[in-house]
Amino acid sequence: MAINDRDLVIEAAEAGAAIVRSHYGTSLTRFDKSGGDFATTADIEAERAILDVLRAARPDxxxxxxxxxxxxxxxxxxxxxxxxxxxxxxxxxxNMLVSVNVALRTGTQVVVAASADPFSNEVFWTDGAGSNVRREGVDERLVPSAGSRLVDVNLDPPFPNEPGFQAARLLADKGFVEQFRPRVVSTTLAVAWVAAGRRAAYVTDGHQHDSVHFAAGIALCQAAGCVVTGIDGQPLDTGAGGLVIAADEQTHAALLTLVANQRAGAA
Known part of the structure; x- marks a missing residue:
């Protein structure tokens, strides 16, 4: 019987995660990319494993x-x-803070997505009807919560909204530290953690349209009921871009106020 898209996205993410685990701690060949970025043997082989799963089931x-x-x-x-x-x-x-992300877009919507943590053996997944985490074959519904007050801020480039907005400036903003506690994980695993209630919010600059990095996490958060907008509160893929994902409306509104204050100060 043919595999459905939900099971396929989970299988593909798990295949990549298995490769990432197998290479951890080994001597890794680096392949330089632009802007000082690089890939490793693990990146290349994990992608190959994922593509093998997808191609076998969905060759077209x-x-x-x-x-x-x-x-x-x-x-x-x-x-x-x-x-x-x-x-x-x-x-x-x-450093074990990484994720393996796979998402399927049909038309303009991401319909299934998975973000796997290779080291906790957790797979965060959505079929659009809700978001779940799978551990040892058992699924648990994801419930966002702002209770931790932890906000993950992505400090990696690109920064298209400089100088009006700089994510790093949030960390020194008195209004931010009065309300939240900053975290910098430097992986989109933290986006899935917003859906799971392990982060109150996530903030990044940059354009996210069809992003291989963010598509899975955004879909997880939307299906879980998080508030997901661009950096100025606009619909995704419009305006200035960026991303503010929050567990609830109150947290989202507070972060948008901080962003607006930063823009006003730079004007």
Whole structure:
């Protein structure tokens, strides 16, 4: 019997996570990319494992991988977005904070997505009807919560909204530290953690349209009931771009106020 898209996205993410685990702590060959970025043997092989799973089940779909680019002729409106190892620099220095992200966009919507933590053996997944975490074959519903007050701020480039907005400036803002506690994980695993109630919010600059890094996490958070907008509160993929994901409206509104204050101060 043919595998459905929900099970396929989980299987693909788990295949990538298995490769990432197997290479952890080994001597890794680095492959330089632009802007000082790089991939490792683990990135390349994890992406290959994910693509093998997807190609075997959906040979007619387009796949966009961070390392291999776009493959497949498409024509059916289905596109897989694959980030085989989000947090490569963490991983390269033997920091276990990484994720493996796979998402399927049909038309304009991401319909299934998974973000796997290779070291906790957790897979955060959504089929659009809700978001769950799978541990040892058992699924648990994700419930966002702002109770921790922990806000993850992505400090990695690009920064298209400089100088009006700089994510790093949030960390020194008196209004921010009065309400929240900053965290910098440097992987989109932290986006899934907002859906799971392990973070109150996540903030980043940059353009997120069809992002292999963010598509899975955004879909998880939307399906879990988080508030998800661009950096100025606008609909995603419009305006200035960026991303503010919050567990609830109050947290989201507070972060938008901080962003607006920063822009006003730079004017």
């Amino acid at each position: 779909d387009v796949v966009v991988g961070e390392e291999s680019g776009r493959t497949g002729t498409g024509g059916n409106g289905r596109m897989w977005l694959v980030d085989p190892l989000c947090g490569t620099l963490n991983y390269a220095v033997r």
